[in-house]
Amino acid sequence: xxxxxxxxxxxxxxxSRAKVAIHHRHFAEAQRLMDTAAKLQANRADLQWLHDEFxxxxxxxxxxxxxxxxxxxxVCGVVYLIFSVNGPRExxxxxxxxxxxxxxxxxxxxxxxxQISPEQAISKRFWTAFRNVAxxxxxxxxxxxIMLRIRISQPDSSGMVFLVGxxxxxxYAAIAGTIGGLAAKFAYRWDxxxxxxxx
Amino acid sequence: xxxxLQERADGGCALYIDGxxxxxxxDEAIYHESLVLPALILAAKAKSNxxxxxxxxxxxxxxxxxxxxxxxxxxxxxxxxxxxxxELGRNELxxxxxxxxxxxxxxxxxxxxxxxxxxxxxxxxxxxxLTVPKKSEDTTVFxxxxxxxxxxxxxxxxxxxxxxxSPEATPEAFWCxxxxxxxxxxxxxxFRVCIPSFREQGYGVWSFLLASSQLLFASNLKSLRSxxxxxxxxxxxxxxxxxxxxxxxxxxxRIPIHTIAKPVLLPLILNQSLPQPEAEFxxxxxxxxxxxIPALHPQHTRDMxxxxxxxxxxSIKSIDISKLVDALLKRVADLPGKLIRELRRLKTYLQxxxxxxxxxxxxxxxxxxxxxxxxxxxxxxAPDNAFAKGSAGIGHASMGRGFSGxxxxxxxxxxSAGGASRGGFSGSHPTFNTTSVRVSGTGFRGSxxxxxxxxxMYGYHYTPRVYIxxxxxxxxxxxMYIAGHSNYRPQHNPGEQHQAMYVADEDMxxxxxxxxxxxxxxxxxxLLAGGQLALMSVNSVDPICPVGTNPAMLxxxxxxxxxxxxxxxxxxxxxxxxxxxxxxxSALFATVKGDKTEVANMEDLIRRIDLALKQVGVPAQIAxxxxxxxxxxxxxxxxxxxxxxILIQQPDGKWLITDGKTMRxxxxxxxxxxxxxxxxxxxxxxxxxxxxxxxxxxxYANELxxxxxxxLTIDRDLSTYNQLYLINNYDPNYEVDxxxxxxxxxxxxxxxxxxxxxxxxxxxxxxxxxxxxxxDLQRLNMIIPIFGR
Numbered sequence: 001x002x003x004x005x006x007x008x009x010x011x012x013x014x015x016s017r018a019k020v021a022i023h024h025r026h027f028a029e030a031q032r033l034m035d036t037a038a039k040l041q042a043n044r045a046d047l048q049w050l051h052d053e054f055x056x057x058x059x060x061x062x063x064x065x066x067x068x069x070x071x072x073x074x075v076c077g078v079v080y081l082i083f084s085v086n087g088p089r090e091x092x093x094x095x096x097x098x099x100x101x102x103x104x105x106x107x108x109x110x111x112x113x114x115q116i117s118p119e120q121a122i123s124k125r126f127w128t129a130f131r132n133v134a135x136x137x138x139x140x141x142x143x144x145x146i147m148l149r150i151r152i153s154q155p156d157s158s159g160m161v162f163l164v165g166x167x168x169x170x171x172y173a174a175i176a177g178t179i180g181g182l183a184a185k186f187a188y189r190w191d192x193x194x195x196x197x198x199x
Numbered sequence: 200x201x202x203x204l205q206e207r208a209d210g211g212c213a214l215y216i217d218g219x220x221x222x223x224x225x226d227e228a229i230y231h232e233s234l235v236l237p238a239l240i241l242a243a244k245a246k247s248n249x250x251x252x253x254x255x256x257x258x259x260x261x262x263x264x265x266x267x268x269x270x271x272x273x274x275x276x277x278x279x280x281x282x283x284x285x286e287l288g289r290n291e292l293x294x295x296x297x298x299x300x301x302x303x304x305x306x307x308x309x310x311x312x313x314x315x316x317x318x319x320x321x322x323x324x325x326x327x328x329l330t331v332p333k334k335s336e337d338t339t340v341f342x343x344x345x346x347x348x349x350x351x352x353x354x355x356x357x358x359x360x361x362x363x364x365s366p367e368a369t370p371e372a373f374w375c376x377x378x379x380x381x382x383x384x385x386x387x388x389x390f391r392v393c394i395p396s397f398r399e400q401g402y403g404v405w406s407f408l409l410a411s412s413q414l415l416f417a418s419n420l421k422s423l424r425s426x427x428x429x430x431x432x433x434x435x436x437x438x439x440x441x442x443x444x445x446x447x448x449x450x451x452x453r454i455p456i457h458t459i460a461k462p463v464l465l466p467l468i469l470n471q472s473l474p475q476p477e478a479e480f481x482x483x484x485x486x487x488x489x490x491x492i493p494a495l496h497p498q499h500t501r502d503m504x505x506x507x508x509x510x511x512x513x514s515i516k517s518i519d520i521s522k523l524v525d526a527l528l529k530r531v532a533d534l535p536g537k538l539i540r541e542l543r544r545l546k547t548y549l550q551x552x553x554x555x556x557x558x559x560x561x562x563x564x565x566x567x568x569x570x571x572x573x574x575x576x577x578x579x580x581a582p583d584n585a586f587a588k589g590s591a592g593i594g595h596a597s598m599g600r601g602f603s604g605x606x607x608x609x610x611x612x613x614x615s616a617g618g619a620s621r622g623g624f625s626g627s628h629p630t631f632n633t634t635s636v637r638v639s640g641t642g643f644r645g646s647x648x649x650x651x652x653x654x655x656m657y658g659y660h661y662t663p664r665v666y667i668x669x670x671x672x673x674x675x676x677x678x679m680y681i682a683g684h685s686n687y688r689p690q691h692n693p694g695e696q697h698q699a700m701y702v703a704d705e706d707m708x709x710x711x712x713x714x715x716x717x718x719x720x721x722x723x724x725x726l727l728a729g730g731q732l733a734l735m736s737v738n739s740v741d742p743i744c745p746v747g748t749n750p751a752m753l754x755x756x757x758x759x760x761x762x763x764x765x766x767x768x769x770x771x772x773x774x775x776x777x778x779x780x781x782x783x784x785s786a787l788f789a790t791v792k793g794d795k796t797e798v799a800n801m802e803d804l805i806r807r808i809d810l811a812l813k814q815v816g817v818p819a820q821i822a823x824x825x826x827x828x829x830x831x832x833x834x835x836x837x838x839x840x841x842x843x844x845i846l847i848q849q850p851d852g853k854w855l856i857t858d859g860k861t862m863r864x865x866x867x868x869x870x871x872x873x874x875x876x877x878x879x880x881x882x883x884x885x886x887x888x889x890x891x892x893x894x895x896x897x898x899y900a901n902e903l904x905x906x907x908x909x910x911l912t913i914d915r916d917l918s919t920y921n922q923l924y925l926i927n928n929y930d931p932n933y934e935v936d937x938x939x940x941x942x943x944x945x946x947x948x949x950x951x952x953x954x955x956x957x958x959x960x961x962x963x964x965x966x967x968x969x970x971x972x973x974x975d976l977q978r979l980n981m982i983i984p985i986f987g988r
């Protein structure tokens with residue numbers, strides 16, 4: 001049997017860890033710690049408070065995931081739009097590539113990844129971020145190519161131009177999406193509970 | 200009511216009421232004799248003297264004139280509700296109605312006809328001369344009740360003559376009138392009369408009706424013999440107009456009568472041949488329904504009704520019927536059970552049958568809306584930068600070559616009176632808008648660029664042209680046949696072959712070394728290099744003679760080349776951006792490879808234009824001398840005089856004068872034989888110009904006819920606007936169509952008058968051009984056969 005002091009310390013530890021786990025959206029871990037605290041005869045009011053927090057945070061987390069999937073591509077598109085509107089003339093191609101294929105996808109991917117609960121499979125984070133960034137990049141590329149092509153008059157090549165545009169847009173989307181996905185994969189790299197996350 | 204009396208220069212006039220022609224003095228007698236005389240002849244058969252006549256309407260007094268001319272008429276009551284028309288009849292029209300209003304047998308009543316007929320009076324003949332109704336309240340004097348009322352005021356053998364409608368333009372309305380008269384129990388005989396002025400207005404054949412309580416047949420018209428001489432109508436032949444085809448009568452059998460309780464006449468007048476709504480009516484086709492909506496107002500055209508109906512249909516379509524049914528179903532408690540069941544059935548039908556993919560449609564619509572808003576905002580913020588990585592594009596200009604100018608063989612045109620002024624080059628800069636240029640040809644894409652053929656700024660490819668002449672490039676001084684005011688010098692240069700790379704204008708070519716060639720004919724050309732201009736021939740390597748450079752012409756060339764370079768640079772930017780996006784796919788797609796080649800070639804062309812701009816150099820500034828006598832300009836600095844001399848200005852400002860046999864410098868210079876090459880070159884230039892002028896002369900008639908036809912159309916439009924202006928009581932804000940726009944009639948008149956002035960200016964300009972062209976052609980026709988003989 002556990003001595004009373006040790007039991008109290010363990011109970012306090014479980015409660016505080018559970019609170020941190022809820023805050024970091026490790027809900028399975030939080031549930032386990034709350035059960036432990038209950039076994040260690042934790043205060044009913046504290047447990048109830050944790051339960052309430054648990055459900056509120058869990059609901060919030062679910063909502064964030066849904067929002068990430070729906071608003072993510074739009075936010076990404078808007079970022080690319082701002083990027084395209086404000087591109088200084090001095091930007092060289094390498095600068096542009098760095099921004100369009102590294103910085104923006106990584107930023108969007110990272111933010112998307114952080115919106116997904118760390119308990120979710122990493123592959124899910126990857127694909128959610130991939131999808132968000134790829135759709136944004138695809139839209140940006142497609143629009144840019146359309147606007148450019150409108151300014152270039154070339155007869156009898158519309159079919160081929162469409163194929164070129166489609167291929168380029170898809171490949172650019174895939175590259176940016178992959179960068180975004182990788183950034184999302186590392187979104188919880190420094191998270192204290194990451195080790196326990198499922199792969 | 201608007202009354203408009205149109206008086207013509209020939210002394211005649213025409214009366215319009217509410218825009219409808221009432222009569223035209225050229226043929227009004229046909230109308231009034233046909234209206235009045237048959238009724239009076241028939242009435243006089245029963246009562247030869249002391250005829251009592253009532254005229255309803257007819258305020259112009261013309262029907263009254265016919266009544267008073269008829270023997271045996273004792274008294275005439277004329278009732279018209281419009282004092283304005285009666286006053287017109289008393290004054291302006293008195294010479295046409297022979298002062299009928301001053302006859303002591305006439306009593307005029309300004310009153311409503313219904314009110315007037317409340318009095319108990321009987322008439323042997325009633326002449327109903329009312330205007331065609333345009334408003335529903337005007338149709339009361341065409342109802343069965345009205346004709347019944349008239350019948351009550353007829354004597355036993357009395358007769359009514361009615362101004363009918365057109366059985367041709369509005370057959371339904373015509374038969375409605377006939378049926379209405381018949382419905383009162385009277386016997387009626389309609390007959391048609393052709394009135395030319397009515398036909399011109401599009402009213403078609405006109406009709407009148409005779410009605411009587413006694414038996415009356417069409418055959419009664421056969422026996423009509425007028426006791427007075429008619430001016431225009433042939434009364435004895437009126438019976439011919441009383442025959443109607445079986446189809447027409449069958450139509451009449453279907454038409455209802457017009458009563459106060461059930462008015463039908465106005466829609467039948469306003470809607471000529473309305474389609475039958477029941478024909479091929481499709482459940483989802485709204486068109487037959489729209490076509491079946493009748494016009495109920497004279498100012499409602501079919502187009503207006505259809506546009507309005509389509510808007511209503513569009514609004515109804517936009518209603519979410521499903522939601523509406525849902526809302527109704529929420530209130531089912533107050534509805535009968537059967538209606539609830541029907542609503543539920545409708546809901547099921549709407550869900551299953553009409554909108555199977557409603558969710559998808561909504562999502563797509565929202566996505567589309569977001570995209571449109573995003574693109575619109577982005578384009579509004581940065582039209583050229585959005586979606587294109589900050590490039591300065593050429594905008595969304597329409598396709599169009601956007602280039603006018605033309606060096607016209609380097610002919611400059613002269614400020615001097617009587618001089619030739621053809622050609623686009625006249626010292627002023629050509630109108631050239633870089634943003635309207637689009638490279639749409641394939642000349643820059645192929646491997647032919649720079650190898651065979653030339654390309655213009657639009658990317659169109661031209662057949663190759665090679666010139667062999669003494670090279671040397673910028674700063675090189677060419678040896679010439681005639682140089683330094685000395686005579687012929689032998690050809691001693693082997694010559695260099697240069698290929699034309701760029702067509703800057705139809706007469707201006709840029710060579711591979713940057714030299715500029717201005718073509719004058721198939722054999723002759725001007726070479727501009729190193730700030731020197733020389734007359735050249737393809738048969739000679741060395742220049743024929745130097746030509747004084749006109750600074751204004753050089754400035755134009757420089758501006759022209761600079762603006763073309765700018766346009767190509769603009770075009771290149773968009774392509775370079777495209778390549779930066781897609782260039783890596785060139786191994787996969789030929790079109791991207793072509794894009795890369797195109798950009799490289801366009802950049803090459805920019806370099807060549809730069810070279811050409813250097814080759815123009817800085818010419819010596821000389822004053823442009825223009826010969827004092829009448830002349831034809833052959834090329835810049837080269838003029839043909841009436842006496843057959845050709846003058847070529849030299850770089851030092853002096854004139855080289857040749858008649859093809861001899862040549863001299865200045866009017867008093869020493870003569871020497873004219874070199875054969877110079878003579879042949881000048882002859883070639885003159886023959887080319889002669890051909891061009893002949894072509895201009897041949898096309899003159901066509902161009903003039905086209906401009907004159909445009910002028911006629913403008914005149915017609917102006918007349919229409921003025922008529923509308925008058926008809927609408929001089930309301931300047933009355934809306935009319937002007938092309939595809941709608942604007943006030945006042946503005947439309949102003950713009951049309953401007954169009955007319957422009958058209959007249961164009962015609963004057965064309966005629967002036969033709970005049971000078973003719974003079975030049977005559978001069979060339981005279982000189983060419985004798986030049987150098």
